[in-house]
Structure formats: C-alpha cells, structure tokens
Amino acid sequence: MEATRAQTFLMIPGPTPVPDEILQECARQLIGHRSEDFSQCIEQVLEDLKWLGETKEAPMLFTASGTGAMEASICNVINKGDKVLSLVCGSFGERFAKVAEAFGAQVERLRVANGEAIDADTVAEKMKDQSFKAVTVTHNETSTGVINDLEKIAKVVKAAGALILVDAVTSFGATKLPIDEWKLDMVFTGSQKALMLPxxxxxLYVSKEAWQAYEKCTTPRFYFDLGKYRKFQAEQTTPFTPAVSLMRALQKSLQMMKGEGKDQIFARHLHLRDLLRSQSKDMGFGLFVKEEWASPSVTALVPPDGITVPEIRKELKQKYNIIVANAQDDLKDKVFRVGHMGYMFEREIGMTLFALKQIVAQKKSVTDKVQALK
Ligand SMILES: Cc1ncc(COP(=O)(O)O)c(C=O)c1O
Incomplete structure (x- = not known):
C-alpha cells in the first residue's frame, strides 16, 4: 500500500485542512439565500466576526478569494491619481501594490529584502514630507513567513493622516488583530486560511473613516461596490447570490473558534511555530526568518546541505503524503514553506518533523554509502 493513500497532511499556507464537522456542513442540501434561515445565518456570522476582529463594525462578505477583497479595499477608496504607499516585504505586498496601480493610483513602494519585516520608523520617515491617501500593508507575508508589527505601523500611518489598508489573509484568526483598537481602516481575509474553510x-472590515473616503471615491466598480453590500447587509441579506454552503460552514467554524477561545487559538499558533522552528533548527534546517519577525501561521525553512527543496517535497509527498509548499519567485527551490494555521495541532507538526528527519537521514546514509564506494 502506498503512503499517498493515507490521509493527507496538508501543511501548506492555504488552503488549510478543513475539520470534518465543517466539511459535513458544506455537504448539506442548499437553502434559499433570501430565506429567513439564511438571514439568521448571516446575522450570527456577522456578530461572531465582530467578536473575532474585536470591532463594532461587521465586515462585508464576498463570494471571492482573498484577492477579491484586496481589490475591493482599493477600488472603493482610491481615486485615479491618488498617492499610495505600498509596504512590500514579499509577493503579496507586491500584489497589493499592483492592484492599486491597476486602479490608477500613483504607487510608491517601500521595499525590504525577502525575509525581513517593514520597520515602522522607516515608514514614518517616508511619510514625513509626502502626503499619501493610503498605505497598503501585508500583516503576515505568506511568501516569506514574516509578520509585520502592524500595531506600530498603524500608529505611524494614522498619525500621518492616511488610511491603512491591511491584507490579513494569513494573520486573521491566527494572531491578535484588534481592528478598532489599532484603528485599521480596511482589513481583509479569505476563507481558506485560519478560518478553516474551503x-x-x-x-472586508471597513472603518468609519474608510466609509467617508468611499463617499468621495468615483473609481468604476460594480460587483465589489461596498455600498451595495452595506445596504443589503442592513437587512441581513446580500446583493448577489452568496456562497450559501460556505456561509453556513463559516457559521460552524466561528462556533468552533468561540468554543476554543481567541487567546487559546493564538497561543496554539505560537506554540506550533516555536515547536517547528526549534526542532527543525536542531535537525540542521535553516530558519529563513529571524525570531522577532517569525510568522505564527507559516514558516520558511532552508534545507540542510546535501538535500534540495524539490527532493524534500517529493519525498514528503511520496513516503508520507505530507504536502509542504515551495517558495515563490526568487526564493523558489531555495526555501520551502510549512503552513501551521487553522486546524493544526502538535500531531501535524510532529509528523512533519519526523518525516523531515527521516528524509534527511536517509539521504545522508545513501550519500555516505556512495562516497564509501569511490
Ligand atoms: C497574504 C496573502 N494575501 C493575499 C493572498 C491572496 O489570496 P487568494 O489566493 O485567496 O486570492 C494570499 C494567498 O495566499 C496571501 O497569503
């Protein structure tokens, strides 16, 4: 029997494993999206999302992946020609900048090397004598495994009078993100990460200040026009046909999250990160990101000498049915990424570490034998 027939350990930074209870929810017969039952589902989901985001304002819900919400965060507040500062520490920060450019913003990038975080003081310096309408920031840069100090960055941006637009796709639900306390204007995420959904x-959470900017924004948009969502949401419904099954699944996942508790969830993510980092380091893997910037949801590892990223990924899949992610762009085949967000426990990290240890030892043993024959 082959390992690939065993249960997959999906250790990538999204989509993440979905609990059985949630999968069952997705498999239920549909209900009408204008029904009383569905309105109740929306009402509950919005309440729970206020709890999770520590905010008084319920988010707008889209039938789209995270990039759809990213686009909505731009096209509802940014006018053609507006100056936008994009903080870029990896591929997703760059995507955010490109979306702003696609809508005609004059984008300036504050870029740091892969594996590094954005420094709030440098942001302050950059904003000192230039006025930006908004700043885009990736809270957790999934392409490198870096978490930015969003609280500090937000303080600087708000002090400079700009809107702060936050990509929280791989941080929301995995780490502390009190939207109101940190005065964040737009915060978005996607379902397939820490929310444990397909x-x-x-x-997309929208602050009062962002709504004021919305009123003055003339950028063409239709499907992602926030005003439509706000109007329908007030009646516990949606402007277009929503992903009914996913919404009911979200209700279930939020119920599970409330059961565990926010602090416990965040502590679990930190624990798994630390476990993975310390033990993989002991096994000879390099940690791509310094401790102070290490993401709670995804870790980038550098293989020890003598084994490559493609070899590791292939062996993990073939022998253990464990899937980890390659890196992207310049980092491809140099580091690999292990996701540990959402429905993740010591069991998954332990299995991954064990498999990595075996694979490295096996490779070394073969190399040693070949050397001995020379
Ligand atoms: C930080 C970040 N931003 C944006 C995205 C894009 O989200 P999606 O693929 O759901 O459109 C991702 C996806 O992994 C991400 O990790």
Missing part, C-alpha cells in the same frame, strides 16, 4: 469566501 476557498471561495472573503471578508
């Missing part, structure tokens, strides 16, 4: 839903 892909297809995204949500």
């Amino acid at each position: 892909p297809g839903l995204s949500l």
Whole structure:
C-alpha cells in the first residue's frame, strides 16, 4: 500500500485542512439565500466576526478569494491619481501594490529584502514630507513567513493622516488583530486560511473613516461596490447570490473558534511555530526568518546541505503524503514553506518533523554509502 493513500497532511499556507464537522456542513442540501434561515445565518456570522476582529463594525462578505477583497479595499477608496504607499516585504505586498496601480493610483513602494519585516520608523520617515491617501500593508507575508508589527505601523500611518489598508489573509484568526483598537481602516481575509474553510469566501472590515473616503471615491466598480453590500447587509441579506454552503460552514467554524477561545487559538499558533522552528533548527534546517519577525501561521525553512527543496517535497509527498509548499519567485527551490494555521495541532507538526528527519537521514546514509564506494 502506498503512503499517498493515507490521509493527507496538508501543511501548506492555504488552503488549510478543513475539520470534518465543517466539511459535513458544506455537504448539506442548499437553502434559499433570501430565506429567513439564511438571514439568521448571516446575522450570527456577522456578530461572531465582530467578536473575532474585536470591532463594532461587521465586515462585508464576498463570494471571492482573498484577492477579491484586496481589490475591493482599493477600488472603493482610491481615486485615479491618488498617492499610495505600498509596504512590500514579499509577493503579496507586491500584489497589493499592483492592484492599486491597476486602479490608477500613483504607487510608491517601500521595499525590504525577502525575509525581513517593514520597520515602522522607516515608514514614518517616508511619510514625513509626502502626503499619501493610503498605505497598503501585508500583516503576515505568506511568501516569506514574516509578520509585520502592524500595531506600530498603524500608529505611524494614522498619525500621518492616511488610511491603512491591511491584507490579513494569513494573520486573521491566527494572531491578535484588534481592528478598532489599532484603528485599521480596511482589513481583509479569505476563507481558506485560519478560518478553516474551503476557498471561495472573503471578508472586508471597513472603518468609519474608510466609509467617508468611499463617499468621495468615483473609481468604476460594480460587483465589489461596498455600498451595495452595506445596504443589503442592513437587512441581513446580500446583493448577489452568496456562497450559501460556505456561509453556513463559516457559521460552524466561528462556533468552533468561540468554543476554543481567541487567546487559546493564538497561543496554539505560537506554540506550533516555536515547536517547528526549534526542532527543525536542531535537525540542521535553516530558519529563513529571524525570531522577532517569525510568522505564527507559516514558516520558511532552508534545507540542510546535501538535500534540495524539490527532493524534500517529493519525498514528503511520496513516503508520507505530507504536502509542504515551495517558495515563490526568487526564493523558489531555495526555501520551502510549512503552513501551521487553522486546524493544526502538535500531531501535524510532529509528523512533519519526523518525516523531515527521516528524509534527511536517509539521504545522508545513501550519500555516505556512495562516497564509501569511490
Ligand atoms: C497574504 C496573502 N494575501 C493575499 C493572498 C491572496 O489570496 P487568494 O489566493 O485567496 O486570492 C494570499 C494567498 O495566499 C496571501 O497569503
């Protein structure tokens, strides 16, 4: 029997494993999206999302992946020609900048090397004598495994009078993100990450200040026009046919999250990160990101000498049915990424570490034998 027939350990930074209870929810017969039952589902989901985001304002829900919400965060507040500062520490920060450019913003990038975080003081310096309408920031840069100090960055941006637009796709639900306390204007995520759902839903929190900018924004948009969502949401419904099954699944996942508790969830993510980092380091793997910037949801590892990223990924899949992600762009085949967000426990990290240890030892043993024959 082959390992690939065993249960998959999906250790990538999204889509993440979905609990059985949630999968069952997705498999239920549909209900009408204008029904009383569905309105109740929306009402509950919005309440729970206020709890999770520590905010008084319920988010807008889209039938789209995270990038859809990213687009909505731009096209509802940014006018053609507006100056936008994009903080870029990896591929997703760059995507955010490109979306702003696609809608005609004058984008300036504050870029740091892969594996590094954005420094709030440098942001302050950059904003000192230039006025930006908005700043885009990736809270957790999934392409490198870096978490930015969003609280500090937000303080600087708000002090400079700009809107702060936050990509929280791989941080929301995995780490502390009190939207109101940190005065964040737009915060979005997608369903397939720490919310433990299949892909297809995204949500976007909008502050009062962002709504004021919305009123003055003339950028063409239709499907992602926030005003439509706000109007229908007030009646516990949606402007277009929503992903009914995913919404009911979201209700279930939020119920599970409330059961565990926010602090416990965040502590679990930190624990898994630390376990993975310390033990993989002991096994000879390099940690791509310094401790102070290490993401709670995804870790980038550098293989020890003598084994490559493609070899590791292939062996993990073939022998253990464990899937980890390659890196992207310049980092491809140099580091690999292990996701540990959402429905993740010591069991998954332990299995992954064990498999990595075996694979490295096996490779070394073969190399040693070949050397001995020379
Ligand atoms: C930080 C970040 N932003 C944006 C996205 C894009 O989300 P989606 O693929 O759901 O459109 C991702 C996806 O992994 C991400 O990790």
